[in-house]
Structures are given as C-alpha cells and as structure tokens.
Amino acid sequence: MSKKRPRAQPNVDTQLVELYDDLANENEGIRIKAAEAFSIKFSPTNHNSSQLISEALRRLIRGLCSSRYAARLGFSVALTEFLSQHWGIPSSTTGDLQISQLIDVLVKQTEVTGKVAGQEERDHHIGRVFGARAFIQSGILLQNDVPANAWDRTLDVIYEAAKNKPWLREMCGGILYEAAQMISEADHDPTFIRNLIRKLVSFGLAKTPEGVAIWLKVHKNFPQAELPTGIWRDENPIHKKEKSELARIMKETSIAERSDGENPEKLQKGSWTPKLHFAWNVILAELNREIPAEGRKEKSKTVRFKDFWQVAVDEHLFASTSSVERKYWGFLLFQQWFGSASRLLLPALFSPRFVRCLINQLASKERYLHLAAEKTVKSIMSRADLEPSVASIALRGLLANTSDQNLSFDILTKTKTVERLMVLGDDSSLRHFVPELCDKLVRPGVNDEKDATARRQITIDQLTILLKSRQSSVKQDPHSSDSLGLTCHILEVLATYSYFSMEKSHPNLADCPVPPMSERTQQTLRSRLSTCLSFLLTRNSEPAFFASHVVDVILRHEANERMHSILELTGTLGETIPNARTFLENIHNQASSESRDKPTLHAFELLYSLTMLQLYNGDPDAVSILEELRSCYDLLVERRQTADQVGPEVFVEILLSFVSKPSQLFRRLAQQVFTTFTPIVQHDGLRSMIKVLETEENLSGQDEMFEDDTVRSMDYSSDDDSAVGEVGMTNSNEVPSLSDADEDSQASSERDNGQIQSEDGDEEVAVFEAKLSRTLKAGESTDEDMNDEQMEALDETIATIFKERKKVVSKKKQKMDAKEMIVNFKCRVLELLEIFIKQRHKEQLALDLLVPLLTVTRTTTSKIVSVKACNVMRSFSKLCKGPAVPRVEDQDAIIKLLKEVHVEAMQKAHANACSQASLLLVKVLVANGKESLDDIFDIYSKTQRSLLDPRCGVKPSFFIDWVNWCNSAKPARQT
Structure with a gap:
C-alpha cells in the first residue's frame, strides 16, 4: 500500500494578508496605516514583478465589492494611491497593462456572473463605481499622453451606473462633480470638461439634481466652455425663467431626455434618504454669489433666491399634500440654509407654508416631525445668538406668516420662541421692528371689531414682552441710547392709544386706528402700560424717568388738535391738569439739577406722575391726592409752613392709598418712594400702618378702612403682571421671571381653595335647602287638587326662595372679597414695615x-x-x-x-x-x-x-x- 504524497503548501505572504484585513477594519486609523504600509510595500522602488502588481490590482478591486462599508473605504484609498504610484509616473513594472486597459480590469473584476443574491449584485455595482472614482482621483486619466478613450470609458462606467441604478445616482453625481473641480484646479485640457458635459446630456441626466450641480460647477469654473444648447435657457440652470423646471428637478421627479430630443423616457427614482442632496448646497452657493451689493440694484437673469425658495421648497416640499419625508427635507434645508445663507436671503426662508408646517409640528409631541421642528427653532436661536440682528428677521418672518392671526406664534406652538428672539435681538435692529408692530396695532387687517380686538390683544402683549426683554437682556445695556429709545417708543405707543383717539377728527391719517379702538382694547392698553411702568420701576437708576415721560406724552397730545382725549377735561379737571403740568415741570427741573434733595425730588416726581396717570384712569381720589402731594412738597422740600401743617404722616397716608390699590405698579411705587422717605417717618406715620394691621378681615373692617364703597369693585385676585406671559430664557444667561409670585396671587389661591370662607356659609346653605324641600313636598302632596291660582302661588314661593338665595350668595361673595382685600392690604403694609426696619x-x-x-x-x-x-x-x-x-x-x-x-x-x-x-x-x-x-x-x-x-x-x-x-x-x- 503506497503512501499519499504530501500536498505542497502555497507560499503565503502573511504580512500582505494582514494588510488586506486591516484595510477593511472599522477603525479609520487602522485603515489609514494599512493603506500607507500597502503603498510602501508596492512602491516602484521595490521593483515588484508585473504579475505581483496585477494580482494586487485585482485584489484591491475585488475588495471594493465587499459588503462592508469600511472595506470599500479602505480599499478605495489604497487603490487610489496604488494607481498614482504605478500609472501616474513612468514605470516598467506594470508590464503590458496600459491605462486604457485598466477599465477592462475594473469591469471584469466587478462583473456579476451567474445567479447571485440581490445584495451581492449591489455590492459589485458599488465596487465598480468606487473603482472608477479611484481612477479619477488618482489623476492617471488626466495625463496628456493618455488616450482620450480612457477618460470617456471611465465616464461611461459612472454614467451607466447613474442611469440604470437610481440608488447610485447621487454617488455618481458626486464623483463627477469632484472630477469637474479637479479639472478646474489643475488647469487640464478643456476637452475633459466638454466630454463630461456631452455625456451628461447623452445619458439623459442633465435634468437631474446631479446634472444641475455638475452643470453649475462647469458654468462657474469654465465660463468660456461651449455647453450644449437647448438644455437650459442661456445655458444656465438657475435662470429666472427656469425656476419651475428647476423646482421640479430638485423634487426628484426627473425626466431623462433622449439624445435626439424625442420621446422622453422617465428616469426611475432613487429611494428616499434622510439627508439632503449635495445639489441643494451647490444651488445655494450660486444664489449667494449672485447677491448684489447691499443698497445697489442690479439687473440679473438669475432667479431670485426668494422666488426659488417659494417654488422649489415652499410650494413643493411644504405643500399640504407633501409627504412627511419631503417636509423633513424642507426642515433640513431651512436648518442648513438659515445657518449659512447671507443675511439678505434669510427673510425669504420664512415662507407661509413653512411657518404653517412649523407651527403644526411644534404644537404637539405626537407629530412625526416634532423633533425636526424643534431642531429648526434651535437653528434659528443659534444664529440669532451669534448675530443679534438676525433675531428681528426671524421675528418678522414668524409673526407675519402666523396662520391664525387671532393667536400668536407662541400660543399656537406652546413655546416661547418669540419671547426668546426678542431677548436675543439687538436694540438697533429691533428698533425698526417696533413700527411694524405698531402698524398691526393701528390696522390689524380686519374690519370686524371682535377680530380686531383679538389681534390687537396679541400685538399689545408682544409690545409689552419686547419692552421687558430689552430691559432684561444681559447682552444689552438697558440704559443705552438704542434701548432707551426703544423703551420710550413702546411706552409712547401704549400711552397714545390708551387715552386718545383720532378717528373723530382725522379718520384718514395713517396712524388713525381702523377699525376704531374698542373700549376693551383701551383697557388692555392701560393695563399693559401699568405693567411696563411697574417693571421699569425697579430697573432704572432714575425710576421717575419713564413715568414722567409717559405723562409728558399725554400732556403733549392734549395740546394736539388731532388727538381726542377720552377724559373730558371740564370743571375741576380742566383747572387741575394745567396746574399739575406746571408743578411737575418744576419738580423735574429741580431733580435734573445738582440738588442735595435729588432722591426726594425724584420720589415726588414719580408719585406726582403716577397720580396724574390715575387721574386719566378715572380715579376719583386723584385730584385730592395731587393737592396733598403738593402740600407735602411745600413742607418737606421747600420747607414752607402750610396752613394745614401737614407732615410726614400725611405722606404715609398717601402711600397707603397707593398700596391699597390692586396693582403691582402702585405696590412697587410705594416701596420705592417709602425707601426714600423712611428716614423722616415718625410715630404718627407708623401708627397709620399699624392701624391697617389691626383692621378686622371682614366687611366691617373694609368699611372702617375705606370711606366709600368703590373699593368693593376692585379685583384683588388678579394683577397687572399676571396678564402678560413672562419672558422666557433657556440658557445660563437668562434673567429671573418677570412676574412676581406675590401675596395677591396667594390670597386668590386661598380663596379658590376655600380657605377664605364665610363663617355662616354652611348654615345658609342648609336653610335654603330646607325651605326649598318643604315647598316642593307641599306642592307634590297637593298637586292633583291645586288650581291655577295655587300653582302660580307655588311658583312665586319658589322664585322668592331663589331670590333670597341669590342675595345670600352675593353677600357671601362680598365677605370673601372684603377679607381678600384686607389680607392683601396687610401684606403690602408689612412689606413697607420691613423696609422701615431695615433702615431704622x-x-x-x-x-x-x-x-x-x-x-x-x-x-x-x-x-x-x-x-x-x-x-x-x-x-x-x-x-x-x-x-x-x-x-x-x-x-x-x-x-x-x-x-x-x-x-x-x-x-x-x-x-x-x-x-x-x-x-x-x-x-x-x-x-x-x-x-x-x-x-x-x-x-x-x-x-x-x-x-x-x-x-x-x-x-x-x-x-x-x-x-x-x-x-x-x-x-x-x-x-
């Protein structure tokens, strides 16, 4: 029995095997090192045999067909360097394999033979495209001594893949776009570019997103190149008359044209991907380049960015019938372009359909694109944070295109986007934004009074928020000229339309409200004016400045025949206003001079200004308070003895009359002024405050504290500041909430929770139910024997019981309101006493x-x-x-x-x-x-x-x- 001969072991290069493994490694660093080692191993200086080089070429191309993405990248880098080493310079080691024959090797090694799985077929097609890319990037095809057919055959490989495999089209387009850039930078023969464009047209890919990007690159970098005619008007894809066609193409509903221009055939669409096509950025770069210098108008045949966005994005991607996927692309476009486009182009991005879609997606977390919408808002905030002037552009865009004009953007989206933009904006740009808000206040765009009132309510709140944000912004100096001017402008607008109307005398003027301001709107304006002054009171080194400015605006309007005051200045008022104006001017002039009584003068100016505002608000006590203030001024400032011998205790009484009002403004006013006058308060002044603390918290206590019943109509359950939302902040630079969680709201909470109850409430309810029960039972027992007169008598009895119950409920509410009013009054007096204690x-x-x-x-x-x-x-x-x-x-x-x-x-x-x-x-x-x-x-x-x-x-x-x-x-x- 003979023994089997041992099989000869092949000579395996283990180092080369390791290099091939490393070229496919997921770690990029390992791949790069392997590609470098591979280049060294096959360097021409090592004089490798032509057989070894051919085998390495075959192995690298086969590696491109791997299903692993990392392998494609690693083998592609190694192949590019390998080709440039051996065919990019004269070399004898390549044998008879010429550059023109490399395409045959690529096609043969990536050819799909037999019956294979779909994924394997895809891998071979991708490998072929990666190989063609390596040929182009290595530069071997662009040498002068290389036959032209090598370049053309490589283009054919890429264009065929792009046409026949839609899922490879964007990759192929990117490779050819990079090739056009490479030819431009290296100043190669224009023939390469001509063939690139010629084949783009012949394969019917000119009117695709990839074709548009390549054409624009050639049009820009080779202005003298002869481009095919009949494809684009003036051979320019972004010509203004091509905007509809360009929009259709970018929507990827492309149509491939036959080379003879007849019988167009539809191109198969590629699958959707959650990333933007690179052609969008190419178009943006071109449109950015076409912007004329600011302030100079130039005639251009290029489509305006605004028109392109309107047609290509707003009408296509954000249309109501668009799919979620296309709307997602639209949000990505906005995020990318808002962050990089010129500031002159940004207004166009806030198109109506985009804003409507943004509102819809932000409104609920259940929406498919809610996260995309949130990222869109973050992109707006990010650029506004870096460029404060952009904030006003975003504000205009969001507010002008809000779908429901009766609601604000923030209300619809349940966010504080508008508030945050107002904080991020700079004073100089927002100063131009205020007139636009004022125009909305004057002419809301509807004739129906109810709708106009609703829209004006939104505008008034936005003006209030804008004022607060300017004074709270950590990036801006609240006392700078721009900030001060903006604040004064808003106050002037609020004051003007709070107390005056123009329609009776000059109905056709631009600033005349159409329709006229309703009484409810003017009440809102006065409330917000009080809110603003209250807010400004503690944020200015001269707290009387803004109050006196508002009064000055009102007094100037009184002298203007165009203005019609809502307050009839007759009788006592007709004499009080001129005298008060003269006295206020005197205080202001003294306070502006270098006087040792400057803090006292400012305090009197503040008190006098706000008391005059109360006069215009219809406060019946305002006239007497003005007289008492003047007497206090004569004694405390002028040191003149008056007939009534009023002293600091009278001044304390005046302050107590202010804190008794349900207003944050007067609460802060009293605290501000009391801080100034605390050093002169004596026992009698303290006694007046202690008397408030001793008051019973019921109706008798209310009657004892106030001489008339007007206070019973005051609502202590609300406050000026609660009517307007707080300015929202999201980062470490935010300021505290602008609304105080004060005792007024706490007392209201006590009342709502039933803590403030009438002592005999339960007993009254029991008596009512007993009476009603007895009457109904009596009626039921005699129902059959009752005649019409008896039935009427029963009805009258029941009606009387309910009337009595209504009186009981009304009395109960009065008791609760009286208690709440006294509780709030005591809390505010305690705040004054705390100020007194801190100082004395x-x-x-x-x-x-x-x-x-x-x-x-x-x-x-x-x-x-x-x-x-x-x-x-x-x-x-x-x-x-x-x-x-x-x-x-x-x-x-x-x-x-x-x-x-x-x-x-x-x-x-x-x-x-x-x-x-x-x-x-x-x-x-x-x-x-x-x-x-x-x-x-x-x-x-x-x-x-x-x-x-x-x-x-x-x-x-x-x-x-x-x-x-x-x-x-x-x-x-x-x-």
Missing part, C-alpha cells in the same frame, strides 16, 4: 412695631399674613446683633414692651415669634445697662409660673430659648 432698626421707634407684629400674627385669619409678619419679626431680630442693637433712653418703656410681649406669648401658640421679640428686647435692655436684669428675670419667672394656668398658651420652647440665650450670654470662666 437701631432706633427705639422701631421697637414700637414688635407688639403690633405679634398681635397681627395671632389675630389674622390668613396664613399668608401670619407668615409674613413672622418673617418681618425674624428679619428684625437678625439685624439687631452686636453694635446694631437699638440704643434707648427710656428703659422703663422697654420693660413695659417686654411685659406686653409675654402677655402675647400666653395668648396663642405663636411662641417662636414671641420668643424672638422677647429676646430682642432683652438684648436691648442688656446693651443699655445691666441693671434691668432683675426685672427681666422677674418677668420670665412670672410667665413661667403661669404655665399651671390652663388658659395659658405659652410653649416650653419659649423658655428653652431664654435659657439658651442666658447660657451664651454669660461671661467666659476665668482660669
């Missing part, structure tokens, strides 16, 4: 507030008032430490106060506040002399003995705090 806590006068604060904490029925009073007490206690402890002369008075505090501690469980007040008085007594210690211990001892009394409500913590204080106050033990 070192004085004995401040100690007079301790017992009233404890009393209101105990007696109030509102948790809000109780908490706020405790906070004021806590603030007082914290301020009085070390050298800041008040210095007193009358220690007996402090001892008396301490006893009153301990009496309060026994009344109810508000021990924490009482303990703070007691220890504060102890510190005052000790700081002013330790001889009072015995009295202090006696008082605490007496209070402690009362613990056995069941009526005593003092808590053990009251004495724990006292013991802890004693322990901390004893002197250190000396060793």
Whole structure:
C-alpha cells in the first residue's frame, strides 16, 4: 500500500494578508496605516514583478465589492494611491497593462456572473463605481499622453451606473462633480470638461439634481466652455425663467431626455434618504454669489433666491399634500440654509407654508416631525445668538406668516420662541421692528371689531414682552441710547392709544386706528402700560424717568388738535391738569439739577406722575391726592409752613392709598418712594400702618378702612403682571421671571381653595335647602287638587326662595372679597414695615412695631399674613446683633414692651415669634445697662409660673430659648 504524497503548501505572504484585513477594519486609523504600509510595500522602488502588481490590482478591486462599508473605504484609498504610484509616473513594472486597459480590469473584476443574491449584485455595482472614482482621483486619466478613450470609458462606467441604478445616482453625481473641480484646479485640457458635459446630456441626466450641480460647477469654473444648447435657457440652470423646471428637478421627479430630443423616457427614482442632496448646497452657493451689493440694484437673469425658495421648497416640499419625508427635507434645508445663507436671503426662508408646517409640528409631541421642528427653532436661536440682528428677521418672518392671526406664534406652538428672539435681538435692529408692530396695532387687517380686538390683544402683549426683554437682556445695556429709545417708543405707543383717539377728527391719517379702538382694547392698553411702568420701576437708576415721560406724552397730545382725549377735561379737571403740568415741570427741573434733595425730588416726581396717570384712569381720589402731594412738597422740600401743617404722616397716608390699590405698579411705587422717605417717618406715620394691621378681615373692617364703597369693585385676585406671559430664557444667561409670585396671587389661591370662607356659609346653605324641600313636598302632596291660582302661588314661593338665595350668595361673595382685600392690604403694609426696619432698626421707634407684629400674627385669619409678619419679626431680630442693637433712653418703656410681649406669648401658640421679640428686647435692655436684669428675670419667672394656668398658651420652647440665650450670654470662666 503506497503512501499519499504530501500536498505542497502555497507560499503565503502573511504580512500582505494582514494588510488586506486591516484595510477593511472599522477603525479609520487602522485603515489609514494599512493603506500607507500597502503603498510602501508596492512602491516602484521595490521593483515588484508585473504579475505581483496585477494580482494586487485585482485584489484591491475585488475588495471594493465587499459588503462592508469600511472595506470599500479602505480599499478605495489604497487603490487610489496604488494607481498614482504605478500609472501616474513612468514605470516598467506594470508590464503590458496600459491605462486604457485598466477599465477592462475594473469591469471584469466587478462583473456579476451567474445567479447571485440581490445584495451581492449591489455590492459589485458599488465596487465598480468606487473603482472608477479611484481612477479619477488618482489623476492617471488626466495625463496628456493618455488616450482620450480612457477618460470617456471611465465616464461611461459612472454614467451607466447613474442611469440604470437610481440608488447610485447621487454617488455618481458626486464623483463627477469632484472630477469637474479637479479639472478646474489643475488647469487640464478643456476637452475633459466638454466630454463630461456631452455625456451628461447623452445619458439623459442633465435634468437631474446631479446634472444641475455638475452643470453649475462647469458654468462657474469654465465660463468660456461651449455647453450644449437647448438644455437650459442661456445655458444656465438657475435662470429666472427656469425656476419651475428647476423646482421640479430638485423634487426628484426627473425626466431623462433622449439624445435626439424625442420621446422622453422617465428616469426611475432613487429611494428616499434622510439627508439632503449635495445639489441643494451647490444651488445655494450660486444664489449667494449672485447677491448684489447691499443698497445697489442690479439687473440679473438669475432667479431670485426668494422666488426659488417659494417654488422649489415652499410650494413643493411644504405643500399640504407633501409627504412627511419631503417636509423633513424642507426642515433640513431651512436648518442648513438659515445657518449659512447671507443675511439678505434669510427673510425669504420664512415662507407661509413653512411657518404653517412649523407651527403644526411644534404644537404637539405626537407629530412625526416634532423633533425636526424643534431642531429648526434651535437653528434659528443659534444664529440669532451669534448675530443679534438676525433675531428681528426671524421675528418678522414668524409673526407675519402666523396662520391664525387671532393667536400668536407662541400660543399656537406652546413655546416661547418669540419671547426668546426678542431677548436675543439687538436694540438697533429691533428698533425698526417696533413700527411694524405698531402698524398691526393701528390696522390689524380686519374690519370686524371682535377680530380686531383679538389681534390687537396679541400685538399689545408682544409690545409689552419686547419692552421687558430689552430691559432684561444681559447682552444689552438697558440704559443705552438704542434701548432707551426703544423703551420710550413702546411706552409712547401704549400711552397714545390708551387715552386718545383720532378717528373723530382725522379718520384718514395713517396712524388713525381702523377699525376704531374698542373700549376693551383701551383697557388692555392701560393695563399693559401699568405693567411696563411697574417693571421699569425697579430697573432704572432714575425710576421717575419713564413715568414722567409717559405723562409728558399725554400732556403733549392734549395740546394736539388731532388727538381726542377720552377724559373730558371740564370743571375741576380742566383747572387741575394745567396746574399739575406746571408743578411737575418744576419738580423735574429741580431733580435734573445738582440738588442735595435729588432722591426726594425724584420720589415726588414719580408719585406726582403716577397720580396724574390715575387721574386719566378715572380715579376719583386723584385730584385730592395731587393737592396733598403738593402740600407735602411745600413742607418737606421747600420747607414752607402750610396752613394745614401737614407732615410726614400725611405722606404715609398717601402711600397707603397707593398700596391699597390692586396693582403691582402702585405696590412697587410705594416701596420705592417709602425707601426714600423712611428716614423722616415718625410715630404718627407708623401708627397709620399699624392701624391697617389691626383692621378686622371682614366687611366691617373694609368699611372702617375705606370711606366709600368703590373699593368693593376692585379685583384683588388678579394683577397687572399676571396678564402678560413672562419672558422666557433657556440658557445660563437668562434673567429671573418677570412676574412676581406675590401675596395677591396667594390670597386668590386661598380663596379658590376655600380657605377664605364665610363663617355662616354652611348654615345658609342648609336653610335654603330646607325651605326649598318643604315647598316642593307641599306642592307634590297637593298637586292633583291645586288650581291655577295655587300653582302660580307655588311658583312665586319658589322664585322668592331663589331670590333670597341669590342675595345670600352675593353677600357671601362680598365677605370673601372684603377679607381678600384686607389680607392683601396687610401684606403690602408689612412689606413697607420691613423696609422701615431695615433702615431704622437701631432706633427705639422701631421697637414700637414688635407688639403690633405679634398681635397681627395671632389675630389674622390668613396664613399668608401670619407668615409674613413672622418673617418681618425674624428679619428684625437678625439685624439687631452686636453694635446694631437699638440704643434707648427710656428703659422703663422697654420693660413695659417686654411685659406686653409675654402677655402675647400666653395668648396663642405663636411662641417662636414671641420668643424672638422677647429676646430682642432683652438684648436691648442688656446693651443699655445691666441693671434691668432683675426685672427681666422677674418677668420670665412670672410667665413661667403661669404655665399651671390652663388658659395659658405659652410653649416650653419659649423658655428653652431664654435659657439658651442666658447660657451664651454669660461671661467666659476665668482660669
């Protein structure tokens, strides 16, 4: 039995095998290193045999047909370098294989033979295209001594793939586009370009997105090239008369033309991809290049960008019948072009259909393109953040094309896009945007009063938001000339249309409202004017500036015959207004000069200006307040003695009349002015504020506090600032919310939650139900025997019961409103007292507030008032430490106060506040002399003995705090 001869092992180059493996690696760095090593191994200097080179060429081409994307990339790079090494320079190692024969090798190695799977067939077609690309990028086809047919055959390979395999068309178009760029940069023979375009036409691909991109590249880089005629008007795809055809092509409904121009055949469409075709950017670059210098008009045959966007994008991609996929492309186009297009082109991007689609997709997270719409908004914000002037362009586009003019963009989309743009914009560009908003306010575009009122409401809110954003923007100086001018302009518009009309005298003027402003619109304007002034009050070094500016605008309009004031200036008003104007001018002139009373003058100017506004708002007390302010001015500023001898206490009364009004503006006004005048407030002024804290929180308390019933019509459940949305911010530079979460809204919440209830409400309901039940039962028992008169009598009885119930409900609401009004009033007075304490806590006068604060904490029925009073007490206690402890002369008075505090501690469980007040008085007594210690211990001892009394409500913590204080106050033990 013979043995089998061992088979000879082939000589395998393991290094080369590893290189081929690395060329297909997913890691790009490994692929690059492998391509470099492959180039070194097959360098002409190594004198490899022609057989080895042919085998390497075959292996590289076969590698392009891999189903792995990374392999195509790695083998493509290696093949490009391999070709340039061996056929790009004279070499004898290539044997008889010429450049013209390389195409045969490529076609043969990528040919599909036999019955193969669809994916494998696709891989071979892709490999062929990648190989043709390597031939072009290596530069071997563009050498002078290379036969022309080599270039033409390579073009045929690419064009055939583009025509027959739609899914390869964009890749093939990109390769040819890069080839045109390469020919241009290397200044090659124009024959290459002519053949490129000639075959583009012959294969029927001229009117495809790829064909448009290639044609534009050739048209731009080879202006002298003779291009085929009859394809495009003036051989220019972006000619203004070709816009419809260009739009159809970019929508990818292409039609391939036969070379003879007859019987056009439809090209098969490629599959949809979630990325934009590169031809869009080529078109944008050309349209960007065609923009004339700003301010100069040039006649051009090129389509305007606005027209191209309207036809190609707005009418095609954003049409109501467009698919979700095409709308997605539209959003991608907007994002890309908004970020890179010239600022002059940006307005065209905000076309009607685009804005409508953006609103629809933003409105709900359930929409298919919601995330794409959000990214679109982010792209707008990103560029506006880098270029603030772009913000006004975006604002115009979004607001002008909002589909439902009765609603704003932010309301429809449930976002704060418009608000954020107003913050990002710069003053100089937004200053030109304000007149456009004013035009919408004057002429909303509808004649129906209801629709006009709704649209004007939106515009008024936008003006208010714009003003707030300018004063809040961290990027802008709120006191710069542009910002100041913009703010004053908005205030002037609000003031003008709040108090004046023009239609009665000059109905045809451009600034005359059409239709006329309704009463509701003017009420909204006055409310927003108050909101703006309230907001500006704390954001200006001279808080009286804007208020006096508004009053000045009103007074100037009074002298204008075109303006018709809504306030009839007759009788007393006719005399008050001129006198008030003269007095206000006098205060303003003094405040503008270098006066030592400058803060006081500004405070009076602010008070006087806002009181005049109240006069125009129809406040019946405004005239008397103006007179009292003038008397206070004479005494406090001019130092003139008046007949009535009014003093600071009258000034405090005036401030209290302001804080009693349900308005944030007057609340902030009182705080601002009270801060200035706190140093002159004396006991009588404090007594006026303490009286408010002592008022009962019911109807009798309301009647006691106010002489008339006009206050009962005030609504304390709303506030000026709550009527307008806050300015929204999204980044680290945002400012706090512009609306205060104040006690007014909290009190309203208490009422809504049923915490403010009428004491006899349940009993009244029970009585009503009992009466109604008895009457109905009586009617049912005698129903059959009742005649018409008895039936009528029963109906009258039931009607009477319901009338009585209505009166009960009305009375109950009055009680709730009265309580809410007093609660809000007390909260605002507590805010003033906190200001007083911060400035004058070192004085004995401040100690007079301790017992009233404890009393209101105990007696109030509102948790809000109780908490706020405790906070004021806590603030007082914290301020009085070390050298800041008040210095007193009358220690007996402090001892008396301490006893009153301990009496309060026994009344109810508000021990924490009482303990703070007691220890504060102890510190005052000790700081002013330790001889009072015995009295202090006696008082605490007496209070402690009362613990056995069941009526005593003092808590053990009251004495724990006292013991802890004693322990901390004893002197250190000396060793």
